[in-house]
Amino acid sequence: MAQVLDVQRLRVLPEPDQPKVDAVFECDLLVAGGSLGGCAAALAACRAGRTVVLTEETDWLGGQITSQGVSALDEHATIESFGGTRSYYELRDLVRAYYRQQTALSPDAQADDKLNPGNGWVSHLCFEPQAGLWALDQLLAPFIESGHLRLALRHRAVSAAVSEDLVRSVTFRHLDGEEHTEIHATFVLDATELGDLLPLTGTEYVTGAESGLETGEPSAGLDANPKCVQSFTYPFAVEFRPEECHRVRRPDDYENNRDRQPYTLKHQYHDERGWLTYRMFDSGERDVPPFWTYRRLIDAGQFADPRFPNDIAMINWPGNDFRHGNLIDVEPEEALAALQAAKALSLGFCHWLQTECPRDEGGAGYGELLLRPDVMGTPDGFAKFPYIRESRRIKALHTVKEQEISARQQRGARATYFADSIGIGLYPIDIHPAEGEVRIPPAPTLPFQIPMSALIPVRMRNLLPACKNIGTTHITNGAYRLHPTEWAIGEAAAHLAGFCMDRNLTPQSLVTDEPRRQRLQRKLVRAGIPIYWYTDIPLGHDLFEAVQVLGGWGIWAGDEDSLEFDSTAPLGSTELLALTRAAGKDQERLEILIADWLGRWSTLERGEALAAAYAAFAVSGTHRK
Numbered sequence: 044m045a046q047v048l049d050v051q052r053l054r055v056l057p058e059p060d061q062p063k064v065d066a067v068f069e070c071d072l073l074v075a076g077g078s079l080g081g082c083a084a085a086l087a088a089c090r091a092g093r094t095v096v097l098t099e100e101t102d103w104l105g106g107q108i109t110s111q112g113v114s115a116l117d118e119h120a121t122i123e124s125f126g127g128t129r130s131y132y133e134l135r136d137l138v139r140a141y142y143r144q145q146t147a148l149s150p151d152a153q154a155d156d157k158l159n160p161g162n163g164w165v166s167h168l169c170f171e172p173q174a175g176l177w178a179l180d181q182l183l184a185p186f187i188e189s190g191h192l193r194l195a196l197r198h199r200a201v202s203a204a205v206s207e208d209l210v211r212s213v214t215f216r217h218l219d220g221e222e223h224t225e226i227h228a229t230f231v232l233d234a235t236e237l238g239d240l241l242p243l244t245g246t247e248y249v250t251g252a253e254s255g256l257e258t259g260e261p262s263a264g265l266d267a268n269p270k271c272v273q274s275f276t277y278p279f280a281v282e283f284r285p286e287e288c289h290r291v292r293r294p295d296d297y298e299n300n301r302d303r304q305p306y307t308l309k310h311q312y313h314d315e316r317g318w319l320t321y322r323m324f325d326s327g328e329r330d331v332p333p334f335w336t337y338r339r340l341i342d343a344g345q346f347a348d349p350r351f352p353n354d355i356a357m358i359n360w361p362g363n364d365f366r367h368g369n370l371i372d373v374e375p376e377e378a379l380a381a382l383q384a385a386k387a388l389s390l391g392f393c394h395w396l397q398t399e400c401p402r403d404e405g406g407a408g409y410g411e412l413l414l415r416p417d418v419m420g421t422p423d424g425f426a427k428f429p430y431i432r433e434s435r436r437i438k439a440l441h442t443v444k445e446q447e448i449s450a451r452q453q454r455g456a457r458a459t460y461f462a463d464s465i466g467i468g469l470y471p472i473d474i475h476p477a478e479g480e481v482r483i484p485p486a487p488t489l490p491f492q493i494p495m496s497a498l499i500p501v502r503m504r505n506l507l508p509a510c511k512n513i514g515t516t517h518i519t520n521g522a523y524r525l526h527p528t529e530w531a532i533g534e535a536a537a538h539l540a541g542f543c544m545d546r547n548l549t550p551q552s553l554v555t556d557e558p559r560r561q562r563l564q565r566k567l568v569r570a571g572i573p574i575y576w577y578t579d580i581p582l583g584h585d586l587f588e589a590v591q592v593l594g595g596w597g598i599w600a601g602d603e604d605s606l607e608f609d610s611t612a613p614l615g616s617t618e619l620l621a622l623t624r625a626a627g628k629d630q631e632r633l634e635i636l637i638a639d640w641l642g643r644w645s646t647l648e649r650g651e652a653l654a655a656a657y658a659a660f661a662v663s664g665t666h667r668k
Contacts, residue, residue: 087533148348205244210503272369280424304392441514
């Protein structure tokens with residue numbers, strides 16, 4: 044029998060002008076939004092001994108990897124060894140532990156230290172959203188039990204009290220009732236998917252696409268367009284059940300969506316490949332891998348578990364990208380209509396896959412695809428929350444621009460150096476266009492940094508972004524929005540807030556305070572947060588702190604054409620000159636070291652020299668007074 048699932052009804056919840064407050068809580072840090080960045084921020088703050096309130100609009104923490112259904116991590120080539128923070132690797136390890144502990148894996152899969160449950164070709168780690176939820180629970184539950192963390196699910200921010208450029212309190216509404224909770228915090232982090240706190244607090248922000256005349260970005264148009272926001276998507280999961288039929292009903296406006304989108308397995312690449320056609324289970328044109336394994340979450344061949352007799356794949360493809368409406372700064376009724384239309388678009392793509400998609404062996408439609416609501420944890424089979432690619436973005440002290448990270452505008456192995464780096468990331472500039480937008484071709488980036496000044500608002504003194512709402516442009520948001528970078532942003536935001544709380548500072552004051560800024564950077568590195576790209580010196584390496592700090596401080600930049608430190612290479616004159624220039628007159632120990640190195644130049648290795656230099660700099664805390 045054909046399966047029929049209706050789109051889950053969504054509601055507009057009116058807010059009173061002056062909501063009655065039912066409860067008041069105080070904490071060191073309010074993290075509004077249980078996104079991936081929000082979870083990273085809450086974890087970092089709790090580990091530092093802070094009291095934290097973490098709110099979330101849905102009933103699942105985790106944003107992209109859970110409630111939004113994108114549990115095939117968008118990462119980069121070196122992520123298994125370098126490029127994430129220590130806590131991000133803990134999260135990844137726990138996802139793998141979930142399958143080792145909670146399921147029956149094949150012997151080979153059980154022994155694989157780089158287990159990829161889905162073996163999806165888009166990612167090193169593809170898994171069910173519930174596995175991500177379990178992993179986050181393992182990280183955060185101890186702090187809920189200790190009282191450091193108060194969790195408020197199904198809560199949405201509805202108002203804020205602000206004076207003297209400080210957020211005094213934020214009020215949240217419980218979405219399953221009429222209760223309102225007021226949170227007072229020393230610092231507030233906005234980790235919501237759409238930057239919800241920015242308009243509520245009067246924090247200056249931008250939306251959509253900037254003008255190229257303003258940013259100087261080669262790919263930007265001449266005119267700014269605040270409505271030009273990247274498309275959002277309702278992913279869904281399907282299981283392939285051979286010789287069965289599970290077609291969903293044909294949704295309203297199916298033909299219009301099919302033809303306008305269009306629904307297809309063809310994909311346009313903006314390079315010499317041009318248009319390529321994927322096939323469902325076989326390799327397509329020019330040997331492109333199968334569509335089915337693109338974001339496969341469960342590869343049944345790796346399991347000896349009756350729960351997984353067949354493969355399960357998550358569908359997040361241009362065919363169900365919703366380009367025809369915006370969720371930012373629109374009336375609630377308009378947002379609701381866009382959400383309902385986006386669900387209908389995804390349901391239509393599911394129906395097309397089941398009825399009209401060309402079969403590899405000929406014919407049309409894979410009726411064997413069963414929509415799996417349980418994978419997404421919803422009655423209708425779609426993610427609890429749409430996959431959001433672009434948020435409101437703060438007007439920051441520095442806005443990262445295309446020419447600072449694009450491989451087409453940069454030379455060397457790394458993107459533009461930021462002296463105030465508080466994290467790193469790597470992903471192509473990947474813009475999923477809005478309706479009518481001239482598509483910006485995906486563009487490679489060089490390994491880039493996250494500048495602290497991109498997290499600092501131009502005015503507000505105790506509010507920081509902790510998600511996709513940092514100081515990027517419409518274009519560079521397309522590289523900074525992905526899983527490991529968002530985690531790094533949230534984690535760094537929590538450390539930045541804590542550093543300011545401990546010293547009674549504003550984030551703005553750190554921009555020109557080099558000694559304090561460098562102490563923060565050392566604190567981040569010691570917490571397992573890389574701030575500079577050296578791919579051959581992973582987190583557990585003896586030289587990790589030294590190369591990260593001296594690289595981050597701009598003292599030891601490394602080879603221009605390589606991301607490797609190469610610790611056994613002989614010390615070069617370039618490195619020696621850099622250290623000599625960095626040594627102040629009070630750095631007598633370093634000057635003695637340099638004199639010693641000159642006496643045994645032929646046997647001196649980079650690793651030894653850097654370790655000794657770092658020890659010398661560590662005496663005074665920073666390399667300049």
